[in-house]
Amino acid sequence: MHCSSAKAGRFRLLALGLPTLLVLGPPAVFALATGGAERPAGAATVPYLDPSLPVAARVDDLLSRMSLDDKLGQMTQVERRYITPAEAGTYRIGALLSAGGSAPKPNTPEAWADMHDAYQQGALTSPLRIPALYGVDAVHGHNNVAGATIFPHDIGLGAARDPALVRDIGAATAEEMAGTGADWDFAPCVCVARDDRWGRTYESFGEVPELPSAMTSLIDGLQGAEPGGPASVLATAKHFVADGGTEGGRDRGDARIPEEELRAVHLPPFREAVRRGVASVMVSYSSWNGVKMHANRDLVTGVLKGELGFRGFVVSDYQGIGRIDGKAGLTRAEVAQAINAGIDMAMVGAKWKDFIAGLRAEVADGTVPMARIDDANRRILTQKIRFGLFERPMADRGYLGTVGSAAHRALARRAVARSQVLLKNDGVLPLRRGAKLFVAGRSADDIGMQSGGWTITWQGSPGKITPGTTILEGIKQVAGTATKVAYDRDGDGIDGSYDAAVAVVGEKPYAEYHGDRPGGLALDDEDVKTVDRLRASGVPVAVVLVSGRPLDVAPHLAGWNALVASWLPGTEGAGVADVLFGDARPSGRLPVTWPRESGQEPINRGDGKDPLFPFGHGLTYGGAAGGSGRAGSG
Numbered sequence: 001m002h003c004s005s006a007k008a009g010r011f012r013l014l015a016l017g018l019p020t021l022l023v024l025g026p027p028a029v030f031a032l033a034t035g036g037a038e039r040p041a042g043a044a045t046v047p048y049l050d051p052s053l054p055v056a057a058r059v060d061d062l063l064s065r066m067s068l069d070d071k072l073g074q075m076t077q078v079e080r081r082y083i084t085p086a087e088a089g090t091y092r093i094g095a096l097l098s099a100g101g102s103a104p105k106p107n108t109p110e111a112w113a114d115m116h117d118a119y120q121q122g123a124l125t126s127p128l129r130i131p132a133l134y135g136v137d138a139v140h141g142h143n144n145v146a147g148a149t150i151f152p153h154d155i156g157l158g159a160a161r162d163p164a165l166v167r168d169i170g171a172a173t174a175e176e177m178a179g180t181g182a183d184w185d186f187a188p189c190v191c192v193a194r195d196d197r198w199g200r201t202y203e204s205f206g207e208v209p210e211l212p213s214a215m216t217s218l219i220d221g222l223q224g225a226e227p228g229g230p231a232s233v234l235a236t237a238k239h240f241v242a243d244g245g246t247e248g249g250r251d252r253g254d255a256r257i258p259e260e261e262l263r264a265v266h267l268p269p270f271r272e273a274v275r276r277g278v279a280s281v282m283v284s285y286s287s288w289n290g291v292k293m294h295a296n297r298d299l300v301t302g303v304l305k306g307e308l309g310f311r312g313f314v315v316s317d318y319q320g321i322g323r324i325d326g327k328a329g330l331t332r333a334e335v336a337q338a339i340n341a342g343i344d345m346a347m348v349g350a351k352w353k354d355f356i357a358g359l360r361a362e363v364a365d366g367t368v369p370m371a372r373i374d375d376a377n378r379r380i381l382t383q384k385i386r387f388g389l390f391e392r393p394m395a396d397r398g399y400l401g402t403v404g405s406a407a408h409r410a411l412a413r414r415a416v417a418r419s420q421v422l423l424k425n426d427g428v429l430p431l432r433r434g435a436k437l438f439v440a441g442r443s444a445d446d447i448g449m450q451s452g453g454w455t456i457t458w459q460g461s462p463g464k465i466t467p468g469t470t471i472l473e474g475i476k477q478v479a480g481t482a483t484k485v486a487y488d489r490d491g492d493g494i495d496g497s498y499d500a501a502v503a504v505v506g507e508k509p510y511a512e513y514h515g516d517r518p519g520g521l522a523l524d525d526e527d528v529k530t531v532d533r534l535r536a537s538g539v540p541v542a543v544v545l546v547s548g549r550p551l552d553v554a555p556h557l558a559g560w561n562a563l564v565a566s567w568l569p570g571t572e573g574a575g576v577a578d579v580l581f582g583d584a585r586p587s588g589r590l591p592v593t594w595p596r597e598s599g600q601e602p603i604n605r606g607d608g609k610d611p612l613f614p615f616g617h618g619l620t621y622g623g624a625a626g627g628s629g630r631a632g633s634g
């Protein structure tokens, strides 16, 4: 990324240091420290540090200088809690990461930048001073950072059907990341969610390949038109492959599907991501027909790198290599299987030294050929040079002011409005300014509930977890002073004097397997009671469902005057109010089929089953009877 501050010069010394020292001698280093461009006339720089040379030439030169220690280190990504900056240099570590919620204390953008730069300065003490990447799950904004803009989760963006909007969200996310030093985003998830009982359904743009394929536009936003330009971060297409096709929607389970289905349903989004030049691909924890993806050479090397021509690097999922044999711990055999399958970088936690030692042993005995090690390093170093990491290794603090900026929040609010899907409406919507309204529900006034998992912490949590606008606050803002808005979480206090009621209910936050619901998708009793309390008053009730997926609403729907699928909107709840009051006409369309009851799962477009609402369903205001016309379909 682009260091825009005067301090950049000081950091360039670190980036240009030792090799230049060998070539130029100490006096010149201080000239270089002021910023490269003042390089003394005629001074040579080792080729791999020369940005005027082609990427391939720089990689060839660097590879020729690297020891086995350098190469093994580059293939290792370590979670920040298990390594010090000094160790990052000693072991020549190629990348670090913050797993979900792994934040500095205090959790501020500046503290993130300081943390990143400390690790980077450590990494740059390695003999060849190869800068390290820093990866994060910025899957709906820079969501580990308090105060960052939290955008709608992917399922809502799939409902919006707008690749340009998703690209812009990627660009905004990249700016917020650049300020904090995070230069590698483990996004987009291009999974195709086929069974809504899966805990990661909300991380999918939809149940058909064309939606995740279209939304790979996020890659263009994250990486920028020119990778390595200002606020350009590496994107990751994940999780390769068919993570959304497992039996019963079990996270990290087994996709027992024929190759024809794997190719037709789950592979196309990766083909599109590769076409867009995605820098990395993350392998899935899941299996295909009993074979762990982390050990599947045919698919990782044969299909992804061979058939699709992927030239970036493949990263394991977090500690995914140690899960190959289904037992705890990381073995040499698993290391060899994963690297020989085509994984180029291991994402590991506490056992990172075991990984390096294991790989060293497997190389020594010839199980892992040196050619595989060199190929992995070539792929990793090509992306580091392509993204300008050697020239600009430190956080670009000029972007710190974009974190949670008004412009980004305005973009998020527009995305929230575009993602709302009007499923039913007898005319109670749009709400009328000047009316007397009652708002209830456990998700109405709760940033944590409306943001879902992967927000500040891995699992997310209810409560005031980060600055933003709750749906209730949005309703009050958009309604204006002429409208009376009463609120009670449980609906207590409502009576027949109100013109309409809004119940904002849904799911508590979760992530990954914690969200698997093999037992069904029924509404929580608390939510049913809240809506029934409102209905008992005789006041028309509009239900706003804040959830990561379709839920079993059929048993209740007849008594609801309107239903809006709000998904997981993030911090800008006013976008929901914009639709409820008609300032934005509902335009969202279902990215997933809505079952009559979860016993129908998996249920998808074209499978001949009879859903409650079909894929593509979405109403709008005006037009046909009941005050709702179609927002379109498909």
Ligand code: GLC
Binding pocket: 098, 099, 100, 137, 186, 238, 317, 318
């Ligand atoms: C997780 C997820 C993956 C994420 C990684 C790093 O377990 O499967 O999506 O990018 O670990 O947090």
